[in-house]
Amino acid sequence: MWWFSRGLLLGAALLLAGCGFHPLYAHHRETGFDADLASIKVNTIPDRQGQRLAISLRDGLNPTGARVETRYTLDVELAAQREDIGVRPDGTASRSQVALTAKFTLKDVKANAPVLQGTTHSISSFDVLTDNYATVVALHTAEDRTVQDVGDDILMRLELYVSKHRSAPAAS
Numbered sequence: 001m002w003w004f005s006r007g008l009l010l011g012a013a014l015l016l017a018g019c020g021f022h023p024l025y026a027h028h029r030e031t032g033f034d035a036d037l038a039s040i041k042v043n044t045i046p047d048r049q050g051q052r053l054a055i056s057l058r059d060g061l062n063p064t065g066a067r068v069e070t071r072y073t074l075d076v077e078l079a080a081q082r083e084d085i086g087v088r089p090d091g092t093a094s095r096s097q098v099a100l101t102a103k104f105t106l107k108d109v110k111a112n113a114p115v116l117q118g119t120t121h122s123i124s125s126f127d128v129l130t131d132n133y134a135t136v137v138a139l140h141t142a143e144d145r146t147v148q149d150v151g152d153d154i155l156m157r158l159e160l161y162v163s164k165h166r167s168a169p170a171a172s
Contacts, residue, residue, distance in 0.1 A: 038062035039071035056151040100146035122149035
């Protein structure tokens with residue numbers, strides 16, 4: 001019976017390979033470089049969280065820092081909010097959350113028209129401690145988590161868009 005389960009597994013793998021299935025998170029090249037993703041220019045995003053997000057996006061889109069002609073520009077608007085969600089008996093906060101919402105627009109440089117728009121949202125919570133320094137560190141860590149989550153979601157959406165709209169390879 002072991003041969004039947006292996007045969008079934010092999011048959012499923014062949015069917016998936018035949019339909020063009022490939023894992024989204026797989027690295028298809030040793031370098032991790034994708035010229036179509038690298039052709040996306042991330043415009044300046046205001047504030048400290050925007051700066052961290054822009055750096056994360058640039059590193060994700062073009063990890064090698066190669067010079068590539070710009071085909072698209074990416075505009076991102078951030079909105080951050082902090083809210084106390086836990087209160088001690090004395091009325092002070094015991095737990096807070098940081099919410100970050102990003103609206104992004106990918107524009108084609110030649111047509112100067114939006115080709116992809118979206119919104120992504122992330123929430124991260126942290127303990128508010130009696131030590132102010134520890135609370136500030138916890139707040140910054142929560143902000144870093146939300147920026148990373150938002151950046152990962154935007155990168156995944158850009159990868160999906162680019163995989164469906166690949167540029168034609170240059171003729172040799």
